[in-house]
Amino acid sequence: MAERSYRSAAGAAIALRRRQHSASCRELAVRCPRLQLRSLSAVTSAVWLAAYGLFVLTQNSMVLSAAIFITLIGLIIYLHFVKVDQESLLVIGSLGIQVTSSYASGKESTTFIEMGQVKDVVINEAIHMQKVIYYLCILLQDPGDPQGVSEVVPLFQSSKPRLDCLIEVYKSCQEILEQRKTAPQSS
């Protein structure tokens, strides 16, 4: 079990943790930076100052209660649906790949892709919001066409690690994926 720190595409500090459960099973988890207290207080102060300004203009005290309500509801929605705490990839050699996202409120969302559908795990470059970024993705196979790619599943969308971290994850995945070519086909 080893944990190393890297940078995300935007410059935030992220950490990659690698665990080897067995010869054909590996888990790679990327931990995103926590919610900063200073950004939380900055947003809350801005919303509440704006609400106080509106209250001074309109003399309607509902504005203040509405601002408190909006701040609380907005924070809960942000923590539950938007803020990702950790994204992990579990590669099991003969079984499949499991992708898990844990949100800051504790919610976990999991996707499992069975090995028969996985063509390859590659590092792809694409244009994203006026930048070209590297991102890791799983290429899914079209059952009718063994050479074609039917779908692309991007991974680590919230943490967006940079190329050095992606190369580590890529090498770990490829070591497991190579085993399925040398191992005898059991399906």
Added chain:
Amino acid sequence: ENSPAPLPERAIYGFALFLGSSFGFMLYLIWAYVPETWLFSLGLTYWPQKYWAVALPAYLLVAIGIGYILLFGINMMSTAPLNSTHTVTDNYAKKQQQKKFQEEAIPALRDIPISEVNRMFFLPEK
């Protein structure tokens, strides 16, 4: 042939365009500035309202300004999302034919699949 050299025909087209655009501009200035009563006394009654002499340039400038933003937005919408297969392949690459490998000849041009490219870049050969 298509050469950018100055030719007599091009000189004539240019001069005709120059005369036409100067006439159009003079007409626009007359329509915008000459009072309506003078135009009526000359018998020219069926011209558009002078409101349009200011409105059309204003519309044109706003349209040009919006055009910059629209072009930016259209570009952003046309960019393939990260989960689309267009970032990896396209119709021409899917239908390409493999040429036979000949000894001591430069290999034929082809679209290399992304798995192979990744192996070449990121897995160092021992």
